[in-house]
Amino acid sequence: MLVGYARVSTTDQDLTIQLERLASQGCERVFSEKRSGTTADRPELQNCLDFVREGDVLLVTRLDRFARSMVDLHNMLSRLASRGVGFRCVDQAGVDTTTPHGKLMLGVLGSVAEFETGLRAERQREGIDKAKSAGAYKGGKTRIDAHRVRTMLLEGMNPSVVARTMGISRQSVYRLMPSDDL
Structure with missing residues (x-):
């Protein structure tokens, strides 16, 4: 059976092109899902990997829709191979784990995709640094009311209770705790 997986990074992006390509291949x-590229936070990817059976072939349109790092790519491909499932990338010709040449091509393209991800992160960091130096970047919004946490601690509340009350981790409470209380 041909099984497809499609992904876009944000909810305002459209899956239509990927879905049409996978349908045209006979999936x-x-x-499909609208999630960022991190593997752990993609429930439909996990459902897909659980669904495929021996003899199936998993199709994606491009490698970056499937994995964002060589480690993730190799881990998922090993998982598929151990179950007798092939992998094919529709828009990157030659990427097909059912052939030796396809396996080689997959390794090369996976390395290029990881390199591009690194370059993108580097450019993003440079942009943020430039914005910070110009005073335009203020960082993310505050998610924890530090004053309230400290007040609760000063009132004698246990750090674990503060964490539960505030809906934050104990580590966050300890980070905000005055150093003489540690």
């Missing part, structure tokens, strides 16, 4: 079942 009988397609899993």
